[in-house]
Amino acid sequence: MAKPSREAISMASTSPSSLSPSKVPMELHVSNRQKLLKSLRQHLSNSSRPHHGFVLLQGGEEQTRYCTDHIELFRQESYFAYLFGVREPGFYGAIDIATGKSILFAPRLPANYAVWLGEIKPVSYFQERYMVSMVYYTDEIVQLLVDQYKGSGKPLLFLLHGLNTDSNNFSKPAEFKGIENFERDLTTLHPVLTECRVCKSDLELALIQIANNISSEAHVEVMRKTKAGMKEYQLESMFLHHTYMYGGCRHCSYTCICATGENSAVLHYGHAAAPNDRILEDGDMALLDMGAEYSFYGSDITCTFPVNGKFTSDQSLIYNAVLDAHNAVIAAMKPGVSWVDMHKLAEKIILESLEKGNILVGNLDDMMVERVGAVFMPHGLGHLLGIDTHDPGGYPKGIERPKEPGLKSLRTARQLLEGMVITVEPGCYFIDALLVPAMKSANTSKFFNREIVDKFKNFGGVRIESDVLVTANGSKNMTKVPRETWEIEAVMAGGPWPLNKASV
Secondary structure, X not given: OOOOOHHHHHHHHOOOOOOOOOOOOOHHHHHHHHHHHHHHHHHHHHOOOOOOOEEEEEOOOOOEOOOOOOEOOOOOOHHHHHHHOOOOOOOEEEEEOOOXXXXXXXXXXXXXXXXXXXXXXXXXXXXXXXXXXXEEEHHHHHHHHHHHOOOOOOOEEEEOOOEOOOOOOEOOOOOOOOHHHOEEEOOOHHHHHHHHHHOOOHHHHHHHHHHHHHHHHHHHHHHHHOOOOOEHHHHHHHHHHHHHHHHOOOEEOOOOEXXXXXXXXXXXXXXXXXXXXXXXXXXXXEEEEEOEEEOOEOOOEEEEEEOOOOOOHHHHHHHHHHHHHHXXXXXXXOOXXXXXXXXXXXXXHHHHHHHHOOOEOOOXXXXXXXXXXXXHOOOOOOOEOOOOOOOOOOOOOOOOOOOOOOHHHOOOOOEXXXXXXXXXXXXXXXXHHHHHHHHHOOOOHHHEOHHHHHHOOOOOEEEOEEEEEEOOOOEEEOOOOOOOHHHHHHHHOOOOOOOOHHHO
16 A cells, blocks of 8 residues: 655644544445335335335436536435435436345446546446445346336336425436336325435434534634635635545535625525625624535534624624524424424524514514514524435425415424434524515514614624434534634634633
């Protein structure tokens, strides 16, 4: 084995990270397939249907940039990643419901692939790497599945087709030449497979924890280096560098939100029309919503802090209002708790703080009835997290989306289940598009102290977001960043993280 270079040893000894990429066990995806097989067989039994047919999923395809030959960096389709863990494009995957055997179908690559893109791997490579029963080529799908089928009539395919309740897009069922030789079921698989993704296994939780560890470390590194005069995109760049350099995270869970000053009231800032390009000013608050993805599994973390490293009294008021809500929700979480109730709890605590700070006046219960909380927190409290940042399963059949302001933005209205990972991300924002109508409304104008509200006109907002596991008796916060104002100030002043007793 080659020895590491002197430069590599030097870099490691001065690294700002204590982490290194971990090997990902393919047993994770074997376990996911077994979980689906058990759930699907149970569903078929409950419906008095035989355990015949194949689950068939089509993996993602590489995409070019519009009409050019520039190929965008590929990331596997999430349901396919969940079941098979395949990182390459162009694959199909099947599970024989009768036998439990798993089958991958690889694209048959042209000879010149070896010239431009590297070695053409044999099917035995993919069988060993992805721990499946068999591997064939995609042009053999029809013959192989017909030969494997043990039922009567045409072989039955369970295809993935269903609504994503976050995007309102439908998943794409597999397509291939010769599909007319099969019976197709487009309704059974999606809800069963989606529900499998809702509660995480220990192996899945380990990857989500790795993503949280490197992302938490990167957030702290950015916090330490943030200074007035920098550009917002420099904060994004530092985060992306740290998670890739020290965590091997080539993908982010979502586009980084690096919002400072009044930009921090823009909930999904950072998009192409608002590209993290403002200059940081002394006195700004910085709201940084950034999370790395590790081997398909994501993280979603938001830190808010003063650019100059010191909280003013106004900044402390809003920040602690959100932090108190964040902490109260995590303390109340356990299996059986309603996520709608948790959202209302966060709202009430934030409203109480705003009333104590004379921003609001009047009766808190009346404010809750009139949905004043949604003026300051228009988004939902949090969402399921896993292979997707907004993991599916928030609204299964029988769970209705609330219709009231704020509550209608919830990405789930379920009761919590052991094994769920859900973000807890209360926020408080001063958004003119919401404040102006609310202060004019006959129902809500009486609650606002206009003079004090005007003082916060350009404040922006605060969001605090952690990734939280629902445990058997409570919850576990998987995110490890400074949260208390004094912790943030200590770290930004050069203190260690985690803080040691000598630094407190």
